[in-house]
Amino acid sequence: MDWTLTLMTFVPLAGIPLLWASNEAKVQRWIATIVSAVAMVLSFVVWSRFQAAGVGTALGSSPLKVDLPWISVGSFNVRYTMDVDAISVFMVVLTGILGFIASLSGWGVQKNPRGFFAMYLLLLTGMFGTFVAADLFLFYVFWEVMLLPMYFLIGLWGGPKREFAAIKFFIYTLVGSVLMLGAFLAVYFQLGTFSISEIIRRHAEIFPGAENENLRMVLFGALFCGFAIKVPVFPFHTWLPLAHVEAPTPISVILAGVLLKMGGYGMMRMAFPWFPDEVVRAWPVLATLAVVSIIYGAFVAMAQTDWKKLVAYSSVSHMGYVLLGLATLTPEGVNGAVLQMFSHGLLAGMMFLLVGVMYDQAHHREMARFGGLATTLPKYTFIAMVGFFGSLGLPGLSGFVSEMMVFFGAFKSALPDAKLFTIIGTLGVVMGAVYILIMIQKIFLGTAKEAHAHPLHEPSAREWIMLTPLAVLSLFLGIYPRIALDMIDPAIQSWTKEFTPHIAAHAEKGK
């Protein structure tokens, strides 16, 4: 039995009592950062062990698996199952990296740092757990464990409208959880198991037959909506700008970098493989929502005057690519979607950090009040350009590869009108350039609009340690995406293969 996954997941939780070792804020910061660093290293260990094992592609075949009975009451049988496949490993690594970087960003928190880091470490445990849990009950527990600290982190350490933002985030996400839970229970009562891999294997037994068609669609819809809120997909996205803008910088980073990925991950792990036929039937709706998210998010981002809000809406647009890629059910598209999740994690995290660096100094985020930073802060401008041009999809950085593959998959997809959706979706490529370039012009070019009380200065050493790895990783993944693709591609191929008969059957019916 390999306890690496368990260790990684609970190291942050175990680190919480250490925060009481000292009353010095400085020591507490170091403790939190070291604990996050240990978790990050463990996530790398998970990656290397998984790679070294060189095992099959499906969930359940990894040597990292831990499977123990947990709660057993009558026929109600919950197991402590932790397991990974290539996709969860990829997400775990992202969580490890961003968890460490955001903990550094948390050094800027002045108000009750001990409470902040306690919540933060609990959040880390929740995130790791969500990605490695292979039992539905356990998954749900971690999912909710994530929610609670998030609520406090926004509500207590956020901006002026933090309380409303926290409530809205909490309730909205809770509605999603409830929809998800309902579907989980329905599936459980049907199959009698909480094991995610077993449900995937036995998906044909979930309310089989033509007479249950509508029920299956309702369940798929519930699951999809539950995850779509998290992604977020239009029109379930309105919690996001508020929560992102009100959250403190490290939490915005985690929110955009990791939490949004839970939605895409959930779709890949549950909603899609459990209901393959429904996915194919729902394709026009899924594709429409994806394309609308891409374009709508970009248009709304363009109209923002608050810098952080612009970045928040860019997430809506970029996560639309994830949904589009997944919904195409082609290996290219799904590879693109998974890469896009990782890439967006890096780039959105980076953009929020970049905004945070300036917000800490200027104490405002009105783009119209900045200007000319390229002259006064050339180094900051340089690193910012990496992040923003990465977000715009510049080749050489990770966003290009992922968006490109999503489109290749979408165009190739055999689903009806896939080409039309792709053509409309590529409008997002232009709009992405539009809002990013407008923002760059307002903030970096021209001349300073107003004198700041304290002249703005270049990022500090700590901020460089946060920003540089993200930029380097994005560049590395943009030039050498193999490192990720070689791992996820086989898993994705077997994932997409499951849908082929359903697509064919659907096409047959259409004729």
Add this chain to the structure above:
Amino acid sequence: MQTGIVLALVICAMPLLASLVISALGKNAGKWCDKVGIGAMFVSLAASVWLTLGHHEFIGQKWDFEWITVAGHPWRIGILLDGMTFALLIVVTLVSFLVHLFSRQYMHGDERFADFFRWIGFFTFSMLVLVISDNLLTLFVAWELMGLSSYKLIGHYFKKESAYLACKKAFMTTRVGDVGFFLALLALYLHTGSLQYSEIFEKAHAGVIPAVTITWISLGLFMGSMGKSAQFPLHIWLPDAMEGPTPVSALIHAATMVAAGVYLIGRMMSLICLSPVALVVIACIGAFTAIFAAAIAFTATDIKKVLAYSTISQLGFMFTALGVGSNIAWQAGMFHLVTHAFFKACLFLGSGSVIHACHHEQDMTRMGGLRKKLPLTHLTYLLACLSIAGFGIPMLPIGFAGFFSKDQILMGLWQGNGGANDDVYKTLCIVLTLTATMTSFYMFRSYWLTFWTKPRDQKIHDHAHESPWEMTTALLVLGGLAVVAGYGWANIFLPAGGEHGSLIEGLKEWEHEDVHHAHIMASIFAGFACFAGIGLSAWCYLTASGERARKAARAAISPIYNAAKRKFFMDELAETLVIRPTVVLGALLAWTDRDVVDGVVDSVGSSAVATGELSAKADDSVVDGAVHAAADVAWGGGWLFSRAQTGRLRNYFFGAVGTVALFAVIVLYLTRS
């Protein structure tokens, strides 16, 4: 790895290396950047010369590797050396080297001197990658990186509003074209499963791609080219792009950026020639752009603006030729790209030298009589003007570089491709002859106004001085090439047809004998265009009677003249039809998002609160067991958060519990059996 491939890699790597070294130098960059840049480009140029001299040995060499594997399917990228690659490599490295040399003095004292060298290095690198690629994927990557470099360089003086608007405009306009290009890539990948030229062409000729799809793909590729190579209506960024420093304009207009679009169409000709519709569309848009831009160039008084519009016009010539789809016309189009690179770089750097001498005055109406003050600049500018005008002896192989390429374009058009559209091509030949006449007129207009006529601003004239040796050397080399580059190039490097490892196949192959008639016609046309244009402009600008006639003519066509002076309202059209609606739509959607989409969410929230309050009241008045229990749950949850939160959370929570209940009821209802 073969020698040719190694050389190609060295050629590409040097400017990138220079760019990185300059970045790494940090504070010392200002002192070293020019030397690093020039040195790197010199190595690059030397390697190109080596490659070119040994082209017989190196041609056809290729090398590729597996970049990624998706769906178990390898995506291979690599390098391919054929005639087109050689022709472009030498042009790009040579022009870029001379631009580096020129800039050392021209940009001297600029506060962002190092940034400038960093980005022209990167710009050159991107173009070189584009040229050596054996596939459309790396071509597209290089294409986009060039977009970034041009953005940085056009916005070099980003403190100025006009500069930062220009760089944004350039990037966005070209991105619009890129969408078409990208969609073409998607379609090619779908049908051929590859983005490598050789495989695409093979499958296309095997009939794997449906004919209609080929037309759409070709037009998509051309849309990309229209953006990069400034064809109507995506040309609007190029005149504004002269907000960048003048050497950058020379680079953009000659060796990089705009050349990329022509290169793409030339490179993909084996595919495009399968679609007669796409060919004729390309030719027509090219010819229209040529005459349209020439008309605007007539009215420009800014010396750089004349050159900018002349570039758009000359690019139109190239596309018209490529749109014919015959071997001689394809060769003519690519050949004109080469000769144009030399004379246009010479003209731009010449104008830079003039502007430098006149203390950053660009308006020709304030110049005049500078030929004695700037003898070398004057000489090279004259040579380049003669070259662009196509000066030479008709019917004989004696002339300036532009003479050969322009002659051949007209010949290719007159000859057509033996298909149904030959009448169209003949008409376009006449249009281009007219445009060529206009070209020699407006180019010489700029020449007379700058170097002859009486000085119109004595102060500027008095202070004018010849530029330092780095600048004049660059001018002399380019001026020399503008004269002699017509010899040899086309036949050595641009063979159409399968020989010499060239990928260009499937074009209409005309033999030497076939084109005899067309050659005579083209010589007459080209000779007329050159001499009529030059003669007319000399009369108009150097004699009193000519000036009277000119003013009368201008008055007679004043509506057209004024429209041309305002660029035929293209910027206003773009503003009204594209930019403003986009901004309005953005504002509208932002409002929708806030007040409609989120409004619905909030009202659901408030109705949940109202329900909660109603239930609480019911709880108070009617003591109901079920409600009581629900309220207890709500209180329990509420307590958890009450320390941090307002009392309203309780009500929200109530709403959530209600949702659970409702959902449970639905599930139970549906699962009943």
